[in-house]
Amino acid sequence: MKRRKFLSTMVTSGSVAALGSSLRAIGEELVEQDEMMPAFFIGHGSPMNAIEDNVFTRGWRAAMANIPKPTAIICVSAHWLTRGTWVTAMQKPRTIHDFHGFPQKLSVASYSAPGSPGVATAVSQAVADVKIGLDQKWGLDHGTWSVLMPVFPNAEIPVLELSMDERQPPSWHYELGRMLVGFRKRGVLIIGSGNIVHNLRLLNHRMPNTGFDWADAFNNTLKSLILKSDHRSIIDYNKLGREALKSIPTPDHYFPLLYTLGLQTKADEVSIFNDHSVMGSISMTSVKISANSPG
Numbered sequence: 362m363k364r365r366k367f368l369s370t371m372v373t374s375g376s377v378a379a380l381g382s383s384l385r386a387i388g389e390e391l392v393e394q395d396e397m398m399p400a401f402f403i404g405h406g407s408p409m410n411a412i413e414d415n416v417f418t419r420g421w422r423a424a425m426a427n428i429p430k431p432t433a434i435i436c437v438s439a440h441w442l443t444r445g446t447w448v449t450a451m452q453k454p455r456t457i458h459d460f461h462g463f464p465q466k467l468s469v470a471s472y473s474a475p476g477s478p479g480v481a482t483a484v485s486q487a488v489a490d491v492k493i494g495l496d497q498k499w500g501l502d503h504g505t506w507s508v509l510m511p512v513f514p515n516a517e518i519p520v521l522e523l524s525m526d527e528r529q530p531p532s533w534h535y536e537l538g539r540m541l542v543g544f545r546k547r548g549v550l551i552i553g554s555g556n557i558v559h560n561l562r563l564l565n566h567r568m569p570n571t572g573f574d575w576a577d578a579f580n581n582t583l584k585s586l587i588l589k590s591d592h593r594s595i596i597d598y599n600k601l602g603r604e605a606l607k608s609i610p611t612p613d614h615y616f617p618l619l620y621t622l623g624l625q626t627k628a629d630e631v632s633i634f635n636d637h638s639v640m641g642s643i644s645m646t647s648v649k650i651s652a653n654s655p656g
Contacts, residue, residue, distance in 0.1 A: 391547035399651035402621035411507035418511040420635040431550035438504030439555035443524040447496040450481035455500035472506035477519035538623020553617030558644035565641035572638025579604035
């Protein structure tokens, strides 16, 4: 993807129009809505959140309580890194248990949401600058289903995952998010699922509800930048000092935030929720982007 002057302005209606042409070409029934769907970045944390009722799952439900029912959900999960970019395109995505050491109840949990080959095709056709392949093997990893299970327990809304090309720089992921903004006008809920601070090597189980000073410092810096829409600084996180490098030892859990921020338009309002740290080195801080009042 060519680097563009994407940091000077937010997305315009041109993206929505281009998507409309793509959808008409494949006959997909994603009709234009009166208002833009919100977009979210969810700090997903432990997969146990899938089956627990806690402050985080209640925060997810509250943040999504009053949004219109999505026609489909696209999730960018920290747990699907690939060479190239792919979108799940099967009718029935499998539930992936990509973890170990948790109770049997979690290991047998299943999220049976349907997929949508039509929406997947629309995604692959809507982005001219990036080849997005149609995947038939992956499914829904815990970055997706552990968040959706508490919020949409009936699993009746079609769910797709979009992979992240591990070879690409942060700016590339941000701009790909921008190119998907038209789906918000078509009733599609887009979620980036990861964590702003995510350093498993430094986890401290004696700090279940607090963060290290450096982790909280970086989390606070990011919150300020998010609320100011300073996307340039967020993309160039490696310039934010020692706290940033400790908070993001690998970018897999950080990149989903860039997709969500790429979906922001000038008309949107931004709010923060679930602003907590756990185990010293994980932040559950989450972001809602909405054209309506923040919630």
